[in-house]
Amino acid sequence: MTQLWDLFIGFFRASNLAFGGGPAIIPLVQAETLSRYHWMTPSQFSDGLAISTSLPGPIATLLAGYVGYHVSGWLGVLVALLGTIGLTTFAVILLTSFLMKHMNSPVLKGMLKGVRPVVVVLVAKTAFDMGMNVSLNVYSLLIALFTLFALFRLKLHPGIIIVLSMLFGILVFR
Amino acid sequence: MSKDVWNLFIAFTRASNLSFGGGPAVIPLIQKEVVSRYQWMTDEEFADALAVGNSLPGPIATKMASYIGYRVAGWLGVLATLTGTILPTLLITILLGDLLIRYSNNPILNAALTAVRPVVVVLIAQSAYDLGKKAFPKNSHVAWGIAVGALALMFLTPIHPGFLILTAMIVGYFTWGRKKTQDSINK
Numbered sequence: 001m002t003q004l005w006d007l008f009i010g011f012f013r014a015s016n017l018a019f020g021g022g023p024a025i026i027p028l029v030q031a032e033t034l035s036r037y038h039w040m041t042p043s044q045f046s047d048g049l050a051i052s053t054s055l056p057g058p059i060a061t062l063l064a065g066y067v068g069y070h071v072s073g074w075l076g077v078l079v080a081l082l083g084t085i086g087l088t089t090f091a092v093i094l095l096t097s098f099l100m101k102h103m104n105s106p107v108l109k110g111m112l113k114g115v116r117p118v119v120v121v122l123v124a125k126t127a128f129d130m131g132m133n134v135s136l137n138v139y140s141l142l143i144a145l146f147t148l149f150a151l152f153r154l155k156l157h158p159g160i161i162i163v164l165s166m167l168f169g170i171l172v173f174r
Numbered sequence: 175m176s177k178d179v180w181n182l183f184i185a186f187t188r189a190s191n192l193s194f195g196g197g198p199a200v201i202p203l204i205q206k207e208v209v210s211r212y213q214w215m216t217d218e219e220f221a222d223a224l225a226v227g228n229s230l231p232g233p234i235a236t237k238m239a240s241y242i243g244y245r246v247a248g249w250l251g252v253l254a255t256l257t258g259t260i261l262p263t264l265l266i267t268i269l270l271g272d273l274l275i276r277y278s279n280n281p282i283l284n285a286a287l288t289a290v291r292p293v294v295v296v297l298i299a300q301s302a303y304d305l306g307k308k309a310f311p312k313n314s315h316v317a318w319g320i321a322v323g324a325l326a327l328m329f330l331t332p333i334h335p336g337f338l339i340l341t342a343m344i345v346g347y348f349t350w351g352r353k354k355t356q357d358s359i360n361k
Contacts, residue, residue, distance in 0.1 A: 015231065015232050015233075023197070025233075051267055055263045056190060057235065057262070057263040058190070058197060060232070061260045066267055066268070085260075088230050088240075089240045092240040092244075093241075093244050093252065095226050095241075106351055106352075109350065109351065110346045110349065110351020111351055114316075114343055114346015114347065114349060116308070118225070119224045120302055122228055122328075123301050123305060126201075127295050127301075127302060130291070130298065131299075133291070134291045144292040147293045147296040151296070157206070158203055158206060162290055166194075166287075166289055170282055173285035
């Protein structure tokens with residue numbers, strides 16, 4: 001029983017301190033899993049990490065599921081997930097219903113108008129930061145150019161572009 | 175209503191399970207589903223969702239899922255979007271865990287993931303472009319001022335996005351939110 005509580009608290013702590021995007025949570029979860037609660041060995045953790053970062057989807061919830069299952073089976077998964085997304089989900093819903101209720105308020109509309117340029121800048125900066133982390137070589141450039149072409153000219157669905165680039169990657173990056 | 179709930183589930187399953195390459199990779203995919211395909215919201219409203227998402231901690235995917243799910247179909251919508259987002263890969267991780275571990279450091283997989291990164295960069299940049307088209311009202315110096323200010327602050331200081339958003343809300347309020355009633359009627 002205390003294990004379940006620990007799982008909840010551990011993941012609650014890790015996820016609510018994790019500002020700055022997906023991978024930011026990794027060191028926090030590691031601290032909880034290895035240093036604080038000793039739920040698994042470091043190599044078991046890095047296995048979980050490898051899976052969580054190679055599969056699509058949020059790293060945080062995959063890690064929570066992996067560790068939670070290891071500690072306490074399916075109940076552990078549930079509890080770890082609750083700790084991870086419970087509070088923010090609730091906060092988001094509260095904010096959302098507030099926004100929905102006051103949708104026609106000129107005050108709110110004005111405020112949101114102010115926010116939109118910031119969001120654009122935030123998203124653009126994300127692209128920029130990620131771009132800086134891509135190793136500069138002919139293939140990456142080719143892939144990027146192809147993506148642009150496929151998106152704007154061919155109007156391909158992003159999912160298709162992703163799969164195609166993965167196949168290309170397998171051919172050239174090995 | 176139940177059609178929306180089902181579509182929410184499908185949309186978020188699709189978006190999340192193609193989002194290789196890190197948290198923000200899911201943003202353009204969600205945008206494609208929510209704005210382009212199902213037209214549950216406009217680009218402007220999607221930007222509002224991102225604003226909420228960027229001010230709170232936690233995975234962006236689940237924050238967007240909660241916001242959009244709730245907006246479209248209330249609590250049931252949230253359940254649908256969160257399930258679609260989390261469940262498939264979670265099940266794969268737990269049920270195929272051992273198998274995955276054996277293959278996760280595979281050079282083929284790493285090659286595939288390396289190739290996805292430039293795609294994700296372009297996709298996210300395109301999102302910014304789409305949102306940008308709608309975020310700058312004609313001739314609005316204030317909007318551009320906000321953008322430039324935000325850009326400067328982000329590169330020069332370790333400021334938290336939440337503060338930027340808050341400040342922008344205040345500027346927005348003073349610029350557009352305090353119309354006299356006459357203007358509101360004219361609109």
